[in-house]
Amino acid sequence: MxxxxxxxxxxxxHGQVVVGWGRPLDLGFVVLVDDxxxxxxxxxxxxxxxxxxxxxVFFHSVDEAAAALPRYxxxxxxxxxxxxxxxxxxxxxxxxxxxxGRDGGHAPIRAVNLGGxxxxxxxxxxxxxxxxAPDEEAALRALARMGIAVTAQDVPSARPVPLDDxxxxxxxx
Amino acid sequence: MTNxxxxxxxxxxxxxxxxxxxxxxxxxxxxxxAVAQISGRGERLLAVSNREFGAGELEEVLRAASExxxxxxxxxxxxxxxxxxxxxRLLRARPDLALVTGANLATVLDYVLGAEEAGxxxxxxxxxxxxxxxxxxxxxxxxxxxxxxAPAAPATGAPATGAAARPPALEVGGAG
Numbered sequence: 001m002x003x004x005x006x007x008x009x010x011x012x013x014h015g016q017v018v019v020g021w022g023r024p025l026d027l028g029f030v031v032l033v034d035d036x037x038x039x040x041x042x043x044x045x046x047x048x049x050x051x052x053x054x055x056x057v058f059f060h061s062v063d064e065a066a067a068a069l070p071r072y073x074x075x076x077x078x079x080x081x082x083x084x085x086x087x088x089x090x091x092x093x094x095x096x097x098x099x100x101g102r103d104g105g106h107a108p109i110r111a112v113n114l115g116g117x118x119x120x121x122x123x124x125x126x127x128x129x130x131x132x133a134p135d136e137e138a139a140l141r142a143l144a145r146m147g148i149a150v151t152a153q154d155v156p157s158a159r160p161v162p163l164d165d166x167x168x169x170x171x172x173x
Numbered sequence: 174m175t176n177x178x179x180x181x182x183x184x185x186x187x188x189x190x191x192x193x194x195x196x197x198x199x200x201x202x203x204x205x206x207a208v209a210q211i212s213g214r215g216e217r218l219l220a221v222s223n224r225e226f227g228a229g230e231l232e233e234v235l236r237a238a239s240e241x242x243x244x245x246x247x248x249x250x251x252x253x254x255x256x257x258x259x260x261x262r263l264l265r266a267r268p269d270l271a272l273v274t275g276a277n278l279a280t281v282l283d284y285v286l287g288a289e290e291a292g293x294x295x296x297x298x299x300x301x302x303x304x305x306x307x308x309x310x311x312x313x314x315x316x317x318x319x320x321x322x323a324p325a326a327p328a329t330g331a332p333a334t335g336a337a338a339r340p341p342a343l344e345v346g347g348a349g
Contacts, residue, residue, distance in 0.1 A: 010227045011255045011258070012228070013253060013258070014228075014253060014255035015251045015253060018253045019251065046262070049252070050252065050257065052253070118226060119225070119230065
């Protein structure tokens with residue numbers, strides 16, 4: 001069973017993830033990739049309390065996650081890989097692509113879902129739920145150059161918006 | 174963040190908010206509107222929506238609201254929702270606050286009315302008891318009611334009558 005979704009969402013585990021995507025995809029696990037959370041028992045306990053009992057949650061730094069991806073890509077149930085920011089996903093995708101070139105165990109990441117990057121000083125609004133700083137836009141373009149389909153889509157019922165439309169501010173149209 | 178005024182109660186006596194209701198979309202505003210309609214004490218609650226807030230912003234909104242008013246309780250909708258996560262983070266620094274997740278109208282209404290009956294601006298002394306009482310009320314309010322099934326067509330002989338033909342409504346859960 002492949003990882004169904006690679007998602008960038010600065011709220012990490014929350015309602016849209018565990019219910020909005022979790023129910024229709026029948027998610028059995030969440031892989032939360034974040035160096036800070038991976039180093040904090042308190043943060044992990046917080047997020048563990050946010051998932052329903054039938055859903056497993058795993059915490060990894062980027063390096064750990066890249067090494068563990070084949071295991072999750074072969075998991076018996078569908079799952080989701082979450083990062084809280086664009087750069088973490090870019091690092092994970094680059095590590096997965098490099099590993100896929102070395103061995104047959106890794107499948108490269110084919111698509112990335114931009115689920116929520118909210119307002120912060122220095123960011124420009126591109127969609128209702130997507131605000132990006134210039135370096136984040138560059139990281140998203142780098143993902144696209146790796147052959148990864150980057151689309152913005154907060155919930156399954158919404159239309160996936162291609163990256164070019166997001167960056168041109170045409171996403172909410 | 175909004176503070177819905179009451180539509181009844183003591184004329185002119187606007188009381189301070191004692192709890193925050195936070196959730197997805199218009200959950201909080203809608204729930205507070207219902208509390209105001211029933212009890213006239215909507216002003217006791219502050220509404221917070223997670224709409225278009227990142228996690229850090231949401232925590233800051235909750236922190237600012239809880240510091241500006243004698244807030245003791247935060248009510249949220251989904252246990253794993255972003256408002257709940259932000260509230261849990263806030264509780265780490267504010268052990269004087271309580272969090273109730275999965276809140277419904279019966280829960281919040283009971284808490285607000287309990288505070289009114291306590292006759293003080295807050296329920297500082299009995300906040301834990303008031304919260305537990307409100308949670309129990311909310312739990313009891315949750316029930317599933319199914320209509321009785323249509324009577325089966327009589328086969329042969331006498332028509333079916335009574336309980337065998339029309340079973341009583343099935344309830345799962347308790348009465349509120």
